[in-house]
Amino acid sequence: MEKDILVVCALEEGSLTNPSIEAIGKGRELANDLKENVLALICGKDLNKAAKEAIGYGADKVIKVEDPRLSNYTTLPYTKVLDKVIDEFKPFGVLIPATQNGRDLGGRISARRSIGLVADCIEVKVLKEERDLTWTRPTFDGQLFSDIRITSSPKIGTIGPSTFKMPEFDPDRKGEIIEYSSPVTNEDIMIEILGFIKKHNSDPEVSSASIIVAGGLGLKEPKNIKIIKDLAEVMGAAVSGSKPLADQLWIPQDSFVGMSGLKVSPRLYIAIGISGAAQHIQGMRDSGMIVAINNDPNAAIFKEAHYCIVGDLFEIVPQLTEKIKELKAQ
Numbered sequence: 336m337e338k339d340i341l342v343v344c345a346l347e348e349g350s351l352t353n354p355s356i357e358a359i360g361k362g363r364e365l366a367n368d369l370k371e372n373v374l375a376l377i378c379g380k381d382l383n384k385a386a387k388e389a390i391g392y393g394a395d396k397v398i399k400v401e402d403p404r405l406s407n408y409t410t411l412p413y414t415k416v417l418d419k420v421i422d423e424f425k426p427f428g429v430l431i432p433a434t435q436n437g438r439d440l441g442g443r444i445s446a447r448r449s450i451g452l453v454a455d456c457i458e459v460k461v462l463k464e465e466r467d468l469t470w471t472r473p474t475f476d477g478q479l480f481s482d483i484r485i486t487s488s489p490k491i492g493t494i495g496p497s498t499f500k501m502p503e504f505d506p507d508r509k510g511e512i513i514e515y516s517s518p519v520t521n522e523d524i525m526i527e528i529l530g531f532i533k534k535h536n537s538d539p540e541v542s543s544a545s546i547i548v549a550g551g552l553g554l555k556e557p558k559n560i561k562i563i564k565d566l567a568e569v570m571g572a573a574v575s576g577s578k579p580l581a582d583q584l585w586i587p588q589d590s591f592v593g594m595s596g597l598k599v600s601p602r603l604y605i606a607i608g609i610s611g612a613a614q615h616i617q618g619m620r621d622s623g624m625i626v627a628i629n630n631d632p633n634a635a636i637f638k639e640a641h642y643c644i645v646g647d648l649f650e651i652v653p654q655l656t657e658k659i660k661e662l663k664a665q
């Protein structure tokens with residue numbers, strides 16, 4: 336019978352990434368409810384530090400696959416490892432952080448094993464009476480949340496980064512480290528990562544900015560991004576926006592805010608022409624002060640905003656920019 340919750344972890348500079356730690360925390364909760372163990376899968380080289388972290392954050396056993404060819408994520412080798420680990424350890428549930436790599440791996444393993452997968456979950460719960468899991472995810476563009484059950488096995492889902500709480504680290508927690516021999520052969524390596532190029536971006540980093548000016552589809556056309564850029568410039572703010580803007584490359588693809596994007600908590604978040612879909616709100620609701628500008632008085636963003644400006648952004652924002660310029664010149 337399948338048992339245990341397997342958490343697929345990712346590493347950065349030898350340590351577990353935050354989404355992996357959050358997934359271990361969620362895995363711990365599920366395993367407690369099921370009275371099972373949490374298994375953490377880590378791959379790459381020099382894994383001792385990450386293995387201890389996984390135990391300290393809540394794993395009972397760490398499946399450690401030491402293989403330098405797994406130091407960087409690539410689809411096929413990681414799929415092969417996960418496939419073999421599932422065969423051998425027969426987990427009941429598998430949690431994968433919904434990062435770009437995690438989403439890639441989740442899709443691939445689901446296809447490889449012909450099993451169901453629920454993507455971008457915001458909640459996972461144990462149904463005790465039926466020994467099953469329910470996975471909750473946004474659907475219909477975030478208008479609804481659906482509870483999904485998986486009929487195939489293992490039950491596998493990707494879970495959104497920053498969706499679950501980081502568990503406390505307990506340095507005294509004990510666990511077992513299993514040295515698992517890598518099933519990867521040189522024939523499996525079709526892509527070699529030669530290095531990483533750090534992104535050069537002269538704009539303030541969105542994730543650490545203390546002021547963010549964010550635009551939405553209310554801007555209507557890509558050229559109108561200038562309106563929010565002008566405001567951001569006079570305020571020394573970072574420019575961001577909703578996911579559709581990033582999808583259409585009006586703003587850099589990795590700079591949007593929300594459930595599948597950046598989680599931000601600036602001192603001031605100005606949402607311009609953003610409706611306030613649940614997925615967007617998830618990424619910015621911890622902001623110190625939220626100002627929303629929208630011409631629809633019933634826009635959902637106003638439920639989150641501290642200051643609500645109902646009106647046409649094309650009139651309001653340029654006036655605001657000019658006013659701030661004037662005040663700064665005094």
Ligand SMILES: Cc1cc2nc3c(=O)[nH]c(=O)nc-3n(C[C@H](O)[C@H](O)[C@H](O)COP(=O)(O)OP(=O)(O)OC[C@H]3O[C@@H](n4cnc5c(N)ncnc54)[C@H](O)[C@@H]3O)c2cc1C
Pocket residue numbers: 455473474475476477550551552553554576577578579580591592593594595596607608609610611612613614615618628629630631634646647648649
């Ligand atoms: C799995 C999944 C994950 C998702 N993840 C994210 C995510 O991480 N982040 C995210 O942002 N979205 C995400 N989305 C998309 C999300 O559901 C919404 O579709 C999106 O946030 C809407 O973007 P918007 O507010 O810019 O556009 P819209 O919903 O079209 O809103 C535009 C707003 O502009 C206002 N407006 C129009 N003209 C003017 C004007 N002249 N002046 C003032 N206001 C005006 C309108 O009243 C409206 O409220 C996700 C969706 C799914 C299904």
